[in-house]
Amino acid sequence: MTEGRRKADIRDLAAEAGSLTEFAYRNIRSDIIAGAYPPGAKLQIDDLKTRYGLSASPLREALARLISQGFVSIENQRGFRVSGMSRDDLADITLARQVIETAALKLAVERGDDSWEAGILAAYHRLDRYVLRLAGRPVENLAEFGELHKAFHTALLAACGSPRLLEEQSRLYDQAERYRHGMMQSYLVEQGVGIMDEHRQLMNLVLARNTDAACAMLHQHLGHTYNFCFGDSGQTELAQTAPP
Amino acid sequence: MTEGRRKADIRDLAAEAGSLTEFAYRNIRSDIIAGAYPPGAKLQIDDLKTRYGLSASPLREALARLISQGFVSIENQRGFRVSGMSRDDLADITLARQVIETAALKLAVERGDDSWEAGILAAYHRLDRYVLRLAGRPVENLAEFGELHKAFHTALLAACGSPRLLEEQSRLYDQAERYRHGMMQSYLVEQGVGIMDEHRQLMNLVLARNTDAACAMLHQHLGHTYNFCFGDSGQTELAQTAPP
DNA sequence: TCGAATTATTTTGTCGATTTTTTTATCGTT
DNA sequence: AACGATAAAAAAATCGACAAAATAATTCGA
Numbered sequence: 001m002t003e004g005r006r007k008a009d010i011r012d013l014a015a016e017a018g019s020l021t022e023f024a025y026r027n028i029r030s031d032i033i034a035g036a037y038p039p040g041a042k043l044q045i046d047d048l049k050t051r052y053g054l055s056a057s058p059l060r061e062a063l064a065r066l067i068s069q070g071f072v073s074i075e076n077q078r079g080f081r082v083s084g085m086s087r088d089d090l091a092d093i094t095l096a097r098q099v100i101e102t103a104a105l106k107l108a109v110e111r112g113d114d115s116w117e118a119g120i121l122a123a124y125h126r127l128d129r130y131v132l133r134l135a136g137r138p139v140e141n142l143a144e145f146g147e148l149h150k151a152f153h154t155a156l157l158a159a160c161g162s163p164r165l166l167e168e169q170s171r172l173y174d175q176a177e178r179y180r181h182g183m184m185q186s187y188l189v190e191q192g193v194g195i196m197d198e199h200r201q202l203m204n205l206v207l208a209r210n211t212d213a214a215c216a217m218l219h220q221h222l223g224h225t226y227n228f229c230f231g232d233s234g235q236t237e238l239a240q241t242a243p244p
Numbered sequence: 245m246t247e248g249r250r251k252a253d254i255r256d257l258a259a260e261a262g263s264l265t266e267f268a269y270r271n272i273r274s275d276i277i278a279g280a281y282p283p284g285a286k287l288q289i290d291d292l293k294t295r296y297g298l299s300a301s302p303l304r305e306a307l308a309r310l311i312s313q314g315f316v317s318i319e320n321q322r323g324f325r326v327s328g329m330s331r332d333d334l335a336d337i338t339l340a341r342q343v344i345e346t347a348a349l350k351l352a353v354e355r356g357d358d359s360w361e362a363g364i365l366a367a368y369h370r371l372d373r374y375v376l377r378l379a380g381r382p383v384e385n386l387a388e389f390g391e392l393h394k395a396f397h398t399a400l401l402a403a404c405g406s407p408r409l410l411e412e413q414s415r416l417y418d419q420a421e422r423y424r425h426g427m428m429q430s431y432l433v434e435q436g437v438g439i440m441d442e443h444r445q446l447m448n449l450v451l452a453r454n455t456d457a458a459c460a461m462l463h464q465h466l467g468h469t470y471n472f473c474f475g476d477s478g479q480t481e482l483a484q485t486a487p488p
Numbered sequence: 489t490c491g492a493a494t495t496a497t498t499t500t501g502t503c504g505a506t507t508t509t510t511t512t513a514t515c516g517t518t
Numbered sequence: 519a520a521c522g523a524t525a526a527a528a529a530a531a532t533c534g535a536c537a538a539a540a541t542a543a544t545t546c547g548a
Contacts, residue, residue, distance in 0.1 A: 016319045018321070019320065019321065019530095019531070020531075020532070021308075021531080021532090027302070036528065040294040044498095044499070044500090045499080045500075045501095046499070046500095054533090055532065055534070056500095056532095057304070057531075058531080058533095060301070060305055060500095061308045061531095064265075064305045065311070067310070067529070068309060068311075068312030068313070075451050076263065076500085077263070077500065077501075078261045078500075078539090078540065079500060079501095079540095092407055096406060096412070098410065099344065099348075100343065100344075103343040103347075104343075115544085152518090162339050162340060162538090164336050164337065164340040164416070165340055165343065167414060168340070172408070173330055173352050208453065234431055263500095263501065264501075288528095288529070289529075289530070290528090290530095298502085298503095299502065299503045300502095300503085300504090300531085301503070302501080302503095304530095304531085305501095319506090321510070321530065322509085322529085322535095323529070323531095
């Protein structure tokens with residue numbers, strides 16, 4: 001949580017971020033993802049002003065951006081609140097990710113060149129090493145795992161050639177992050193190093209340019225978050241898109 | 245173009261929109277789509293203040309929203325500009341639309357019920373009547389055609405059950421609108437009533453629940469804007485996604 | 489004691505002014 | 519004339535204050 005800072009500090013951090021709006025955006029965003037604000041919570045600008053040490057303008061601009069990222073909603077003359085979370089919502093995120101990511105993966109496998117392959121191997125390696133280093137111990141830095149994990153999935157799609165598909169996958173990934181966050185701790189402990197098995201398999205299918213199998217596996221992989229968060233009771237829960 | 249209004253007027257219109265931010269958002273947005281600002285043009289807050297008769301705060305908030313819709317871009321400490329337009333950009337929009345809309349259509353065809361079918365027929369009817377009424381005459385109200393056309397495409401996907409896929413198709417449709425706008429006049433004249441042939445065919449395939457053929461046709465249909473704007477020289481220009 | 493109406497308080501949305509940064513213009517030097 | 523440094527102008531970002539709206543509290547009458 002970002003609180004109780006002196007003004008001098010804030011200006012430094014803001015300069016680093018580029019602007020106070022950017023600073024506010026990043027902080028509120030990560031606070032929402034981390035669960036510092038419960039879903040549906042009211043975001044009062046007066047509170048935010050004292051909490052982040054800024055005035056209204058940059059805060060409201062940051063919130064406007066968060067609206068379009070799906071983290072915040074606004075109601076006409078009664079302010080901002082944190083977007084709700086629900087089973088249906090995660091199901092929708094998952095569905096959309098399956099659509100976007102399998103399409104992008106297909107394109108990437110068709111178009112990817114050597115440096116795309118290299119990027120995948122590098123991202124896998126970093127993730128793998130991090131998980132090994134963790135090995136059982138309670139996780140102290142979840143954010144880092146999140147970044148490495150996202151980087152790997154991004155690397156898979158990097159060669160798809162569509163800025164918009166990539167941007168949308170990033171947006172959806174981040175939305176899912178809020179659901180992952182709560183379960184991450186136990187997930188990492190329960191699954192442990194086994195997490196990497198699936199990622200390695202997926203990577204191998206991709207590098208072997210086995211489009212169909214890779215897409216099918218990715219499709220299934222994306223369902224894990226949902227299954228772990230809400231009852232593992234078979235696939236029946238999740239609407240099927242293209243059981244490939 | 246929205247200019248030279250007295251303050252009283254603006255407050256009325258703003259009340260209608262819900263807030264000045266909303267008012268600014270709508271106006272700037274439609275001005276960009278209509279080409280009132282050339283691609284890449286600088287959007288200076290001072291200019292916008294006099295043009296729309298508002299102060300900085302609601303304008304900046306509106307611009308923040310337009311950024312996420314893809315109409316505006318911002319550079320750190322040097323203000324806002326209208327997003328550029330290019331052949332590659334429209335190609336990307338088209339590709340993303342093909343991915344999203346075919347996936348959503350497939351779901352809709354699987355899940356759609358009677359009222360979904362009714363919605364499609366109604367939207368088609370309205371579009372058809374409008375085009376007939378136009379018949380050759382130079383178009384005076386392009387915006388209305390745009391709305392009816394979008395409504396028809398939305399109706400096709402309405403039953404897909406995914407808020408996110410629907411929202412993304414809407415966003416992408418609007419981004420493409422900027423490219424359509426310039427060509428629309430000549431397009432309507434050249435194609436005339438023939439426009440409806442393809443839409444009717446598409447509708448019939450959908451209502452017949454012929455998933456594959458409908459998706460294939462929609463996929464091809466979405467390429468028209470690109471082909472009309474940039475050389476009709478075969479399909480080679482557009483990257484193929486899933487030639488279904 | 490309950491509930492409608494009125495008043496007070498809080499909160500949002502907006503404005504005008506200030507600060508900070510970038511851009512343009514000016515000047516002196518080689 | 520070309521270049522870099524400095525000063526003036528313009529523009530962006532931010533702030534503190536205010537007006538409009540919503541919410542909470544209070545009063546009054548049945």
